[in-house]
Amino acid sequence: MSNESCKDGKIWAYLKNINVYIDQNKILSDINLNLRYGENILILGPNGSGKSTFLKLLNRSIYPITTKDSSFKLFNKENINIWDLRKKIGFLFKEMEQRVNNGVTLYDVISSGFSGIFNSKYTNLLSESKKIKINNLINTWELGDIIYNEFQTLSDGQKRRALLARALVYEPNILVLDEPFCNLDLKSNIILNQNLNELIKHSVNLIYVTHNVESILPKTNRVILIKEGKILNDGSPSELINTKTLSDLFNISIKVIEQEGYWRMIPLSS
Numbered sequence: 582m583s584n585e586s587c588k589d590g591k592i593w594a595y596l597k598n599i600n601v602y603i604d605q606n607k608i609l610s611d612i613n614l615n616l617r618y619g620e621n622i623l624i625l626g627p628n629g630s631g632k633s634t635f636l637k638l639l640n641r642s643i644y645p646i647t648t649k650d651s652s653f654k655l656f657n658k659e660n661i662n663i664w665d666l667r668k669k670i671g672f673l674f675k676e677m678e679q680r681v682n683n684g685v686t687l688y689d690v691i692s693s694g695f696s697g698i699f700n701s702k703y704t705n706l707l708s709e710s711k712k713i714k715i716n717n718l719i720n721t722w723e724l725g726d727i728i729y730n731e732f733q734t735l736s737d738g739q740k741r742r743a744l745l746a747r748a749l750v751y752e753p754n755i756l757v758l759d760e761p762f763c764n765l766d767l768k769s770n771i772i773l774n775q776n777l778n779e780l781i782k783h784s785v786n787l788i789y790v791t792h793n794v795e796s797i798l799p800k801t802n803r804v805i806l807i808k809e810g811k812i813l814n815d816g817s818p819s820e821l822i823n824t825k826t827l828s829d830l831f832n833i834s835i836k837v838i839e840q841e842g843y844w845r846m847i848p849l850s851s
């Protein structure tokens with residue numbers, strides 16, 4: 582999926598002095614970051630620290646306060662067209678599962694990735710090339726047996742795979758994933774882990790949130806720690822995924838162990 586305009590190291594998101602308010606509450610403060618192609622970024626932080634809000638900035642469903650000192654650019658544009666954005670970034674948000682109406686099939690959910698509108702009657706209007714793309718995704722994500730089942734009757738693992746297939750209909754170079762491993766059983770977790778690793782091998786860059794240290798992807802090469810709406814730290818996994826940093830971040834007593842590219846967390850009695 583990579584091309585010349587997506588060369589590793591090139592900035593795709595530029596955030597300078599970004600502040601976000603919701604209902605007059607400051608949710609994100611003084612965010613200064615560049616996100617670059619070639620990075621697979623883990624966002625880590627306690628509940629309510631602003632991780633989802635940060636990801637929603639990238640999908641333009643939340644806007645920062647504009648001041649003369651602030652700047653927010655996606656793909657070098659201050660006001661990127663939402664259609665262009667959808668082609669460049671695939672999004673998975675926790676609340677998406679609830680947005681699908683009863684009666685809507687898994688096939689309709691995947692095809693709604695083209696319009697960006699859940700529950701739309703877009704499936705009948707699909708071109709042949711779009712149908713081929715959907716069929717490829719159905720195969721990749723092993724959804725063939727359930728493709729005409731009602732989305733809301735499926736398991737969490739099946740729903741998650743369908744929404745990931747939906748996020749990939751435009752073959753974006755970037756995937757933004759808010760808690761992709763949430764509620765998955767052991768097998769679904771491992772399958773998703775393998776599928777995401779496979780996407781990374783094919784030059785898809787991930788920016789994702791997880792609360793589960795065991796789910797951190799081995800190819801993660803940047804970690805951004807968020808606490809109380811501020812960037813607490815930004816560095817490599819070897820610098821930041823360790824006993825001291827995570828104990829401080831979550832204010833708990835834990836031991837963090839790395840094993841063959843994966844991490845484990847052991848609670849310590851205080």
Ligand SMILES: Nc1ncnc2c1ncn2[C@@H]1O[C@H](COP(=O)(O)OP(=O)(O)OP(=O)(O)O)[C@@H](O)[C@H]1O
Nearest residue numbers: 603604606608626627628629630631632633634635
């Ligand atoms: N639509 C909203 N209306 C009011 N407050 C909101 C809204 N969305 C987020 N917030 C508040 O913003 C803060 C950050 O929320 P956010 O969902 O970004 O945190 P998070 O780090 O993703 O949390 P979690 O790990 O629990 O998902 C929280 O205090 C939350 O209550």
